[in-house]
Amino acid sequence: MFVHIRDLHFKYPNADDHSLEAFNLTIQKGEITTVLGESGSGKSTLLRLIAGLEMPTKGNIMVGDHCMCSQSKFVQPEKRGVGMVFQDYALFPHMKVEENIKFGLQKWSRREKKTRLNEVIELVNLKGFEKRYPYELSGGQQQRVALARALAPKPKLLLFDEPFSNLDADLQFKIREELRKILKTTGVTSIFVTHDQDDAQALADQIVILRNGKIIETGSPSKIFGTDCDISERLAVKPRVLSKL
Amino acid sequence: MLKWFRDIRSNLNTWTVLSIVFVGLILLPSLSIILQFSAETNENWNHIKEFMLDTYIVNSVILVLFVGLFSAIIGSSLAWLISAYDFPLRRFFQWGLILPLAIPPYIGAYTYHGILNYTGVIQTTLRNQWDVTVNQQYFNIMNMPGAIFIFVIFLFPYVFTITKAFLARQSTSLVENARILGTSSWRIYFKIVLPIARASIVAGVSLVILEVLNDYGVVKYYGIQTFTTAIFQTWFGLGDLGSAIKLSGTLMLLILGLIVLERILRGRKRFSFTTTKVTLLQPVKLKGRSKWLAFSYCMFIFTIAFIIPFIQLIYWAFLTYEQGFSTEFLQVIGNTVFVAFAAAAMITVMAVVISNISRLNRGLIAKVFPKVTILGYSIPGAVIAVGIVSLFIGIDEVIYQWGWASSYILSTSIVMLIFAYIVRYLAVAYNSIDSGFERIGIHFTEASRMLGNNVTKSFFKVDVKLIRGAIFGGFILAFIDILKELPLTLILRPFNFETLATNAFNYATNEMIHEAAIPSILIVCISAISIYFFHYVLERE
Numbered sequence: 001m002f003v004h005i006r007d008l009h010f011k012y013p014n015a016d017d018h019s020l021e022a023f024n025l026t027i028q029k030g031e032i033t034t035v036l037g038e039s040g041s042g043k044s045t046l047l048r049l050i051a052g053l054e055m056p057t058k059g060n061i062m063v064g065d066h067c068m069c070s071q072s073k074f075v076q077p078e079k080r081g082v083g084m085v086f087q088d089y090a091l092f093p094h095m096k097v098e099e100n101i102k103f104g105l106q107k108w109s110r111r112e113k114k115t116r117l118n119e120v121i122e123l124v125n126l127k128g129f130e131k132r133y134p135y136e137l138s139g140g141q142q143q144r145v146a147l148a149r150a151l152a153p154k155p156k157l158l159l160f161d162e163p164f165s166n167l168d169a170d171l172q173f174k175i176r177e178e179l180r181k182i183l184k185t186t187g188v189t190s191i192f193v194t195h196d197q198d199d200a201q202a203l204a205d206q207i208v209i210l211r212n213g214k215i216i217e218t219g220s221p222s223k224i225f226g227t228d229c230d231i232s233e234r235l236a237v238k239p240r241v242l243s244k245l
Numbered sequence: 246m247l248k249w250f251r252d253i254r255s256n257l258n259t260w261t262v263l264s265i266v267f268v269g270l271i272l273l274p275s276l277s278i279i280l281q282f283s284a285e286t287n288e289n290w291n292h293i294k295e296f297m298l299d300t301y302i303v304n305s306v307i308l309v310l311f312v313g314l315f316s317a318i319i320g321s322s323l324a325w326l327i328s329a330y331d332f333p334l335r336r337f338f339q340w341g342l343i344l345p346l347a348i349p350p351y352i353g354a355y356t357y358h359g360i361l362n363y364t365g366v367i368q369t370t371l372r373n374q375w376d377v378t379v380n381q382q383y384f385n386i387m388n389m390p391g392a393i394f395i396f397v398i399f400l401f402p403y404v405f406t407i408t409k410a411f412l413a414r415q416s417t418s419l420v421e422n423a424r425i426l427g428t429s430s431w432r433i434y435f436k437i438v439l440p441i442a443r444a445s446i447v448a449g450v451s452l453v454i455l456e457v458l459n460d461y462g463v464v465k466y467y468g469i470q471t472f473t474t475a476i477f478q479t480w481f482g483l484g485d486l487g488s489a490i491k492l493s494g495t496l497m498l499l500i501l502g503l504i505v506l507e508r509i510l511r512g513r514k515r516f517s518f519t520t521t522k523v524t525l526l527q528p529v530k531l532k533g534r535s536k537w538l539a540f541s542y543c544m545f546i547f548t549i550a551f552i553i554p555f556i557q558l559i560y561w562a563f564l565t566y567e568q569g570f571s572t573e574f575l576q577v578i579g580n581t582v583f584v585a586f587a588a589a590a591m592i593t594v595m596a597v598v599i600s601n602i603s604r605l606n607r608g609l610i611a612k613v614f615p616k617v618t619i620l621g622y623s624i625p626g627a628v629i630a631v632g633i634v635s636l637f638i639g640i641d642e643v644i645y646q647w648g649w650a651s652s653y654i655l656s657t658s659i660v661m662l663i664f665a666y667i668v669r670y671l672a673v674a675y676n677s678i679d680s681g682f683e684r685i686g687i688h689f690t691e692a693s694r695m696l697g698n699n700v701t702k703s704f705f706k707v708d709v710k711l712i713r714g715a716i717f718g719g720f721i722l723a724f725i726d727i728l729k730e731l732p733l734t735l736i737l738r739p740f741n742f743e744t745l746a747t748n749a750f751n752y753a754t755n756e757m758i759h760e761a762a763i764p765s766i767l768i769v770c771i772s773a774i775s776i777y778f779f780h781y782v783l784e785r786e
Contacts, residue, residue, distance in 0.1 A: 076699065082695065
């Protein structure tokens with residue numbers, strides 16, 4: 001196994017309930033895992049915990065052979081070697097496409113940077129757009145830049161936070177296909193969080209259904225979607241107050 | 246236990262340590278007052294308490310009440326007129342009516358006294374042209390109503406700007422609905438605008454009140470006994486720092502009460518809509534008499550609050566510019582720019598550090614640090630000065646006793662003055678920088694960290710480039726405020742160290758009003774340019 005999460009707990013300060021509770025997950029190398037849940041289910045929190053942007057109240061996270069986080073250890077996000085594609089892409093508006101992509105390659109030599117830039121630009125099919133600023137690109141193109149930027153430093157693990165939510169339906173469909181192809185070509189292990197069942201079905205090798213901070217179900221897409229086409233009920237977040245009663 | 250160590254260790258970086266040091270420093274003067282507040286009383290304090298404290302409280306309360314009330318009326322009515330109606334020069338008044346803020350009330354105070362007194366332009370003209378001698382009583386402005394007038398006309402823009410910003414963005418649907426329902430303009434103002442803008446009006450008025458309580462120049466010049474003048478008197482007149490500390494402590498309690506009152510008045514509801522879709526209120530074109538009424542009202546306020554004092558100062562400056570521009574005066578300008586620049590630069594750095602760590606952190610730091618940072622702005626200059634002097638003398642005593650220095654070195658140096666500016670004006674830069682950070686959000690920083698940069702590198706490579714404008718704005722705002730500052734500078738400046746503000750004020754108190762014009766006009770012009778820049782140029786962008 002490549003990613004191993006054990007007994008992960010997280011609670012925001014001042015919150016009554018845990019956002020994530022007793023969460024366990026194992027991911028094999030090169031596998032694409034989708035975490036499916038409604039808003040408020042704790043899926044984005046999970047991603048932020050793996051990224052190191054939040055500190056868990058309890059639990060361990062291992063990526064590769066390295067312990068990222070335990071009771072006594074916490075590796076800062078910049079030291080984790082994990083990449084992330086944000087929901088709003090977070091492309092640096094004051095930098096051109098190529099500068100954005102090269103941003104994570106500071107320790108590389110000039111030549112290496114250039115080669116890598118060309119590689120990922122080709123991979124995401126953005127040749128000719130290197131000199132543009134993010135605001136000069138369409139939503140789909142921006143998304144590809146965000147992907148290229150995250151892929152460039154060759155992360156051990158790639159995280160996606162609702163990456164398609166800002167795209168219209170047509171484009172979503174196309175990019176989903178492309179993305180799966182790119183990820184499989186590079187062989188990078190990745191975790192998606194989404195509320196969209198189609199995303200999950202089209203992309204994932206493994207699906208995790210999350211509700212109220214707890215895993216409801218785990219399995220392959222055929223296992224999850226095979227039995228019941230409508231899984232909305234399983235996804236629905238119960239109001240916390242009611243669920244206590 | 247292990248987890249506790251882990252949490253501390255991973256949160257502890259240069260930014261956290263620096264901001265803890267900064268916040269500690271800002272708290273020191275207030276702590277110094279609080280600690281010494283309960284010290285044993287002496288004869289002076291008993292005397293003050295028995296015979297004078299009531300007068301200070303009554304005078305301060307009268308000033309605060311009336312200035313608050315009138316600036317609320319003028320500020321909110323002007324804000325409503327400008328936001329909801331179109332009439333001649335409306336676009337100009339939008340920022341023109343903020344210009345009175347460029348004239349510090351103490352400069353306005355002696356300018357108006359100069360205009361209205363026996364040798365002033367009005368009485369001289371009446372005497373020489375029409376041979377009319379007036380009863381001095383009607384032209385005496387150096388009393389309580391006069392001071393209220395001065396504070397209101399030079400401070401109402403605080404209420405005006407905050408209310409205007411609120412009305413333009415937040416009131417559209419309500420006002421338009423009321424208009425469609427055929428409600429009259431007056432009814433809309435009283436029944437809708439005033440209630441929904443209550444929070445903004447109260448916020449503006451509380452800024453006005455803090456300025457009034459901070460003031461030393463106006464009340465001293467007009468001979469009104471308030472807390473600030475009392476602090477000066479007990480300290481310099483009686484040489485009694487202990488009683489000055491007690492007065493300061495009492496004033497701090499009063500302000501604390503006011504802040505609590507503000508929270509209550511502002512109400513639980515903030516009356517802001519949660520939607521990000523903002524429609525701007527479309528002004529209705531006024532016709533006929535109402536058009537000219539609206540114009541005259543704005544023009545009248547603008548004239549008395551800016552044009553008249555400004556022209557008078559320019560005229561006086563022309564009379565005295567030959568004596569005015571000397572090497573000593575250049576030295577004064579040099580001093581002013583030096584202290585303002587040094588303090589504003591340090592303020593900006595501290596504000597950036599505290600603001601950045603507060604937004605990256607969750608928990609205690611994020612909650613407490615911003616509040617401490619803006620604390621200084623609600624404490625009057627004289628009180629901060631008392632706190633700082635008592636603190637620095639304490640430190641100096643230690644240094645002296647340990648034999649590290651042969652005399653008091655810190656409490657006689659410029660370090661004390663710059664430190665005081667930092668405590669008082671950190672909030673000004675902080676607000677600007679914090680809103681800059683708020684605008685860009687946290688994702689850029691997080692994206693940078695995910696790409697291998699630590700907090701510091703992310704700050705210099707990403708954050709700072711995105712909030713350059715806000716940082717520069719914060720620096721300029723702090724710089725201008727320090728340039729105008731009077732009470733702190735008067736108390737804490739080293740011997741023979743003059744700034745533009747103390748220079749102008751000293752001339753004025755020595756009955757050399759004409760000579761006060763040149764430093765005054767410099768302060769006014771620099772402030773006016775910055776107001777023009779911030780409210781006209783930036784808003785258009």
